[in-house]
Amino acid sequence: MTGNTEDEATALASTATAQSSGSKRGPSIADVAVAAGVSAQTVSRVSNGHTNVQEATRRKVEDAMRLLGYRPNRAARALKSGRYTTIGIIMFTLSSVGNVKTLDAITQAASEAGYSISLIPMPDPASSKFPAAYARLREQQVDGLIIIFDAHLSDKADLTLPMDLPTVVIDSTPDHGYTVVDTDQAGGARQATELLLGLGHATVWHIGGPATSFSASHRAAAWRETLNEAGIEAPPILYGDWSTDSGYRAGMTLASRDDVTAIFAANDHMALGAMRALHEMGRKIPQEVSIVGFDDLDESSSFWPPLTTVHQSFQTVGSLSMQLLLEQIMGAPAPSTQLVPTRLVVRESTSYPHR
Amino acid sequence: MTGNTEDEATALASTATAQSSGSKRGPSIADVAVAAGVSAQTVSRVSNGHTNVQEATRRKVEDAMRLLGYRPNRAARALKSGRYTTIGIIMFTLSSVGNVKTLDAITQAASEAGYSISLIPMPDPASSKFPAAYARLREQQVDGLIIIFDAHLSDKADLTLPMDLPTVVIDSTPDHGYTVVDTDQAGGARQATELLLGLGHATVWHIGGPATSFSASHRAAAWRETLNEAGIEAPPILYGDWSTDSGYRAGMTLASRDDVTAIFAANDHMALGAMRALHEMGRKIPQEVSIVGFDDLDESSSFWPPLTTVHQSFQTVGSLSMQLLLEQIMGAPAPSTQLVPTRLVVRESTSYPHR
DNA sequence: TCAAATCGTGTTTACGTAAACATTCTGGCT
DNA sequence: AGCCAGAATGTTTACGTAAACACGATTTGA
Numbered sequence: 001m002t003g004n005t006e007d008e009a010t011a012l013a014s015t016a017t018a019q020s021s022g023s024k025r026g027p028s029i030a031d032v033a034v035a036a037g038v039s040a041q042t043v044s045r046v047s048n049g050h051t052n053v054q055e056a057t058r059r060k061v062e063d064a065m066r067l068l069g070y071r072p073n074r075a076a077r078a079l080k081s082g083r084y085t086t087i088g089i090i091m092f093t094l095s096s097v098g099n100v101k102t103l104d105a106i107t108q109a110a111s112e113a114g115y116s117i118s119l120i121p122m123p124d125p126a127s128s129k130f131p132a133a134y135a136r137l138r139e140q141q142v143d144g145l146i147i148i149f150d151a152h153l154s155d156k157a158d159l160t161l162p163m164d165l166p167t168v169v170i171d172s173t174p175d176h177g178y179t180v181v182d183t184d185q186a187g188g189a190r191q192a193t194e195l196l197l198g199l200g201h202a203t204v205w206h207i208g209g210p211a212t213s214f215s216a217s218h219r220a221a222a223w224r225e226t227l228n229e230a231g232i233e234a235p236p237i238l239y240g241d242w243s244t245d246s247g248y249r250a251g252m253t254l255a256s257r258d259d260v261t262a263i264f265a266a267n268d269h270m271a272l273g274a275m276r277a278l279h280e281m282g283r284k285i286p287q288e289v290s291i292v293g294f295d296d297l298d299e300s301s302s303f304w305p306p307l308t309t310v311h312q313s314f315q316t317v318g319s320l321s322m323q324l325l326l327e328q329i330m331g332a333p334a335p336s337t338q339l340v341p342t343r344l345v346v347r348e349s350t351s352y353p354h355r
Numbered sequence: 356m357t358g359n360t361e362d363e364a365t366a367l368a369s370t371a372t373a374q375s376s377g378s379k380r381g382p383s384i385a386d387v388a389v390a391a392g393v394s395a396q397t398v399s400r401v402s403n404g405h406t407n408v409q410e411a412t413r414r415k416v417e418d419a420m421r422l423l424g425y426r427p428n429r430a431a432r433a434l435k436s437g438r439y440t441t442i443g444i445i446m447f448t449l450s451s452v453g454n455v456k457t458l459d460a461i462t463q464a465a466s467e468a469g470y471s472i473s474l475i476p477m478p479d480p481a482s483s484k485f486p487a488a489y490a491r492l493r494e495q496q497v498d499g500l501i502i503i504f505d506a507h508l509s510d511k512a513d514l515t516l517p518m519d520l521p522t523v524v525i526d527s528t529p530d531h532g533y534t535v536v537d538t539d540q541a542g543g544a545r546q547a548t549e550l551l552l553g554l555g556h557a558t559v560w561h562i563g564g565p566a567t568s569f570s571a572s573h574r575a576a577a578w579r580e581t582l583n584e585a586g587i588e589a590p591p592i593l594y595g596d597w598s599t600d601s602g603y604r605a606g607m608t609l610a611s612r613d614d615v616t617a618i619f620a621a622n623d624h625m626a627l628g629a630m631r632a633l634h635e636m637g638r639k640i641p642q643e644v645s646i647v648g649f650d651d652l653d654e655s656s657s658f659w660p661p662l663t664t665v666h667q668s669f670q671t672v673g674s675l676s677m678q679l680l681l682e683q684i685m686g687a688p689a690p691s692t693q694l695v696p697t698r699l700v701v702r703e704s705t706s707y708p709h710r
Numbered sequence: 711t712c713a714a715a716t717c718g719t720g721t722t723t724a725c726g727t728a729a730a731c732a733t734t735c736t737g738g739c740t
Numbered sequence: 741a742g743c744c745a746g747a748a749t750g751t752t753t754a755c756g757t758a759a760a761c762a763c764g765a766t767t768t769g770a
Contacts, residue, residue, distance in 0.1 A: 071494035076726035078430035094459035104449035244657035302599030431756035
C-alpha cells in the first residue's frame with residue numbers, strides 16, 4: 001500500500017518536474033493533485049487546513065506535497081481570494097533608533113502571525129516625490145497598514161490617508177481617526193521630573209524637542225504640570241531639534257547659569273550633547289548638575305557618566321500595533337489610542353544637589 | 356469629440372462602479388477597456404508602457420484609467436508573468452545601526468526602481484525557529500534577495516542558501532559564491548592606524564571585535580599589517596564583543612598601562628566604552644591617550660571628546676547592492692566582491708603624544 | 711502595380727488558486 | 741427496505757493580467 005503510493009507519486013513527480021523544467025516554475029496544486037490521485041480542490045483544502053478531509057486523503061496529499069516540494073503560490077492565492085497576507089509599513093526614514101526597534105518588533109510579530117511585511121519608504125511629505133510614493137502605496141496590495149511617523153518630522157499634518165484599509169498609526173498625534181499606539185510620553189516626563197524634585201532640586205530645567213513635534217510637546221507639558229503641582233513655576237524651555245548638537249547648544253546656555261542644578265532633556269541624544277557642554281564648562285555631573293534623558297538608548301548606560309533616563313519599550317509598541325492591526329483585519333472594531341508605559345532607569349547622572 | 360469621449364467614459368464608469376461595489380474590488384483592466392472603447396490587451400499595453408499604441412488610443416485609455424482610478428493588480432500581474440517586482444531582504448536583527456542605514460538605502464533604491472521590499476526576519480540560525488523561517492522564505496515570492504548579515508552574528512557559516520535566485524550578500528565573509536558587497540574593512544583599519552603612527556605614536560593598541568566576526572578579523576589583520584610595515588611588532592589584541600561594556604573592560608586594562616598612548620577600537624561603541632574607562636582612570640584624551648573608532652555613528656561627533664573615527668558609507672553599500680541585484684535580475688552575470696571605500700574623520704580624540 | 715512587410719489592435723488562452731455548486735457515499739432513521 | 745442528512749470529494753468557474761497568435765490596414769519596395 002505504502003509502496004504503491006510512493007511509486008505512483010514518484011512516477012508522476014518526474015512528469016511534473018519535466019513539465020516545470022520548461023516553464024521554470026515550481027509544482028502547482030494540479031501537479032500535487034495528480035501525484036496524490038485526488039482533485040485540485042482537495043489539495044487546496046489540505047493546503048488551507050480545512051477540516052473536512054479524511055485523514056488518509058490528507059496524508060496522501062501531504063506526502064505528495066512533500067515529495068514535489070510544493071509551495072502555494074501567493075500571487076494566485078491573493079488574486080483569487082483578495083487577501084494578501086501582507087501588511088504594509090510606511091516609514092519616513094529609518095534615522096530614528098526608536099522607530100527601527102519598533103519596526104523590528106513589528107516584523108517579528110507579523111512573521112509569527114504568518115504575514116509578510118512590505119516596507120514602503122515615504123519621502124518627506126513636503127518633497128516633490130511624495131505624490132509618486134503615494135500612488136505606489138495605493139497599488140501596493142496589502143491587508144493592513146502601519147504608519148510609523150517620525151518624531152523628527154514636522155509638517156506631517158499634510159499627510160492625509162483617506163484609505164478604507166485597516167490602519168494603525170504609531171505617533172503622538174491626536175485625533176487621527178485611526179487607531180493610535182504610542183509611548184506614554186506624559187507619564188515618562190512626569191517620572192523624570194518627579195525623580196529630580198524628589199532628590200531635592202529646587203526646580204528642573206527642560207531641553208525640549210522641536211515645537212512641531214507632538215511627542216515633544218507632550219513631554220514638555222507633563223514636565224510643566226509636574227512642576228506646577230509641586231508649586232514651582234516652570235523655567236523657560238530651551239528648544240532643540242533632537243540632535244546632540246542642539247543639546248550641546250542648550251547645554252552651553254544652561255551651564256553658564258549657576259542656578260541650574262537639574263535638567264530634563266527630551267531625549268538621550270540632547271542629554272548627551274548637554275553633558276558635553278557641561279564637561280566643557282567644567283560643571284561636574286552629577287555633583288553640580290543632574291541630568292535625565294528620555295529613550296534609554298543602548299549606549300546611554302555607557303555615557304560619561306552613565307545617563308539616568310526614561311526607558312520606552314519600542315518592542316511593546318511594535319508588537320501591540322501588530323496585534324491591534326490583526327484584530328482589525330479579522331473584523332474587530334478599531335480601538336482608540338493605546339499608551340505603552342515607560343520605566344525610569346536611574347544611573348549616575350543624577351544625585352541630590354551638593355551644597 | 357472630447358465631450359463625446361468623456362460622456363461615454365462617464366456612463367461606463369458608473370457601470371463599472373456599480374459592478375465593483377459588489378465585489379469590493381477596484382476597477383480591472385476590463386473595466387478600463389470598456390470605458391475607453393478598446394480591448395483589454397490594449398489597456399495592458401498602455402499600462403506597461405509599450406510603444407506600439409497610437410497616441411490617440413493611448414490618450415483615451417489613460418483618461419479612462421484616471422477616471423476610474425485604475426491601479427494594476429500586482430497579484431494578477433505576478434501570476435501571469437512570473438515576475439513579482441519585489442525583492443526580499445533577509446535580516447537577522449535590526450540591532451546594528453549600520454545594518455539599518457544599509458536597509459534604508461536599499462529601500463530607497465528599490466522604490467526608485469519600482470520594486471517593493473519584503474522584509475524577512477530571520478532568527479538566529481542556531482534557533483529552533485530557523486527551519487520554519489527558512490520554509491517561509493521559500494514560498495515568499497521575490498525576484499531577488501539581499502542578505503544583510505549581522506556582524507554580531509557568530510556561526511552564520513551554518514546558513515547555506517542553495518537558491519537559484521539572484522542574490523547579493525552584504526557581509527565580510529569570503530567565498531560565498533554569491534555577489535558580496537562590503538565596506539573596505541582593511542582600508543579603513545589601515546587609515547586609522549596610519550593616522551596614529553603619523554602623529555608620532557610608538558605603537559597602536561587594538562580593541563578588536565569578536566574572533567568569530569569576519570569584519571573584525573579583517574580590521575585586526577590590516578591593523579597588524581600596517582604596524583608591521585612600519586617595523587613595529589603588534590601588541591596583543593584586546594577582544595571585545597562590539598558592546599560599549601566590552602570596550603569599557605578593555606579600556607580599563609589599557610588605562611592601567613603607562614605605555615599605552617594610542618588605541619584603535621574596532622567600532623565606535625567600544626571606543627566609547629574605552630573612553631569612559633580612561634576618564635574613570637584619570638587618563639586625559641587626547642593628551643595622554645589618543646583613540647580612534649570605526650563606523651562614524653551620528654553621535655560620535657558629540658562624544659567627549661568628539662571621536663576621531665573611520666566613516667563607512669552604509670548608504671553606498673545599500674544602493675550598490677540594489678544596483679548589482681537589479682543587474683542580476685536583468686540577466687547580467689553576478690559580479691564578485693565589491694568593496695566600498697571608507698573615509699577617515701579626524702576629530703578631537705587624537706593628537707601627537709604629549710611628552 | 712502588387713506582394714511583402716509593418717503597424718495597430720483584437721481574440722484566445724493560461725497563470726495557480728479557492729469559492730460555489732454538484733456528486734457520491736455512508737449511516738441512521740422510519 | 742427505503743429514504744434522507746451530512747460528510748467527503750469532484751467539477752466548474754472566475755479572479756486580473758499579459759503572452760501568443762490572428763487580423764485588417766497601411767506602407768514599402770521592386
